[in-house]
Amino acid sequence: MAAKVAGVPARPPAAVTLSRRSAVLGLAAGVLLAGCDHGDDIGSPDSGRTTTTPGPSSSSPTPTTTTTTTEQTPDEQLVDEVVGQLNGAIGVLESARRRPDLHIVLTPLLKAHRQHLKALDGESQSPSAAAPRATLQDVRRSEKQLRSALVDAAGNAGSGALAKLLASMSASVTQHLDALPQAAR
Amino acid sequence: MSSELDALQTTLAAEHAAVYVYGLIGSRTSQTAEAPLYDALRAAYEAHRERRDTLIGEIAALGGTPAAAAAAYTPPPGLDTTDGRYAAALALEKGCAATYAALVGTTSGSRRSEAIELLDDAAARELSFRGAPEAFPGDAYPGEAG
DSSP: OOOOOOOSSOOOEEEEEEEOOHHHTTTTTBBOOTTTTOOOOOTTTTTTOEEEESSSSOOOSSOOEOOOOOOOOOHHHHHHHHHHHHHHHHHHHHHTTTTTHHHHHHHHHHHHHHHHHHHHTOOOOOOOTOOOOOOHHHHHHHHHHHHHHHHHHHHHHHHHHHHHHHHHHHHHHHHHHHHGGGGGG | HHHHHHHHHHHHHHHHHHHHHHHHHHHOOOOOTTTTHHHHHHHHHHHHHHHHHHHHHHHHTTTOOOOOOOOOOOOTTTTTTTHHHHHHHHHHHHHHHHHHHHHHHHHOOHHHHHHHHHHHHHHHHHHHTTTOOOOSSSOOOSSSSS
């Protein structure tokens, strides 16, 4: 009659902290990268760019053209797409939060999305100051779209660690949607 | 394949524990005086029991021997109060969410899709046990607290 489990299922052993670098490069679970730099060295949106630099002499009539092609992996592309979706959702949230009655209600969700961006090493985009005030209905619509995108991304991720992270973000959106005021659903 | 089978076995072990502990908490909860908690516990119990049975079939289909339930499980503390029962149920569901998140990370294709749904369901269920929305349900990014 040995007691085996103390009431709750055993949690998975590895505590994985993902930076975007570790996520998209598919580093194995258990690799702890907390505290590492968050430099975006895995392929920026302008990868594959062509740079034109002056020749050896500023008087040279023909510049030297160097083409730098940085191929993004499918997971890197996927993360970039998710970051874009997140920024879109954040824009809607920030617009809706200008309404005094929604400011407090939407703050937890906005904070969660900022953490999501941070986990992906994504950069936030400043919302347009002229954007109209979104309604709670707009927020719900936007969040449902984001959740759908996150589910798809989690299903398609090549890295299991990235899939886990994206699935968790999707579950977070579900929780926050459920916690929104009933009347506004 | 074996890592996927291992992950399914781990999930099955979690379901065995969940079925037992939800049943235990439910047996100490008043159906009338604590109706919301009782209803949430009943829904959770039935959901996890169904998943347990599904997992047993999936593991057998993969050629594995489904892990058996333990002979006994240590009851979580605090079950003699309503708050304690809520807390125990929440901790239990959070544990399940972490197990499902791990399953997402070790599977692919349709099985991963199922794991994503399980994680989503567990995250939503946490709210019925007084849980608050988190940034990363299932402890998928422990560097950031919910």
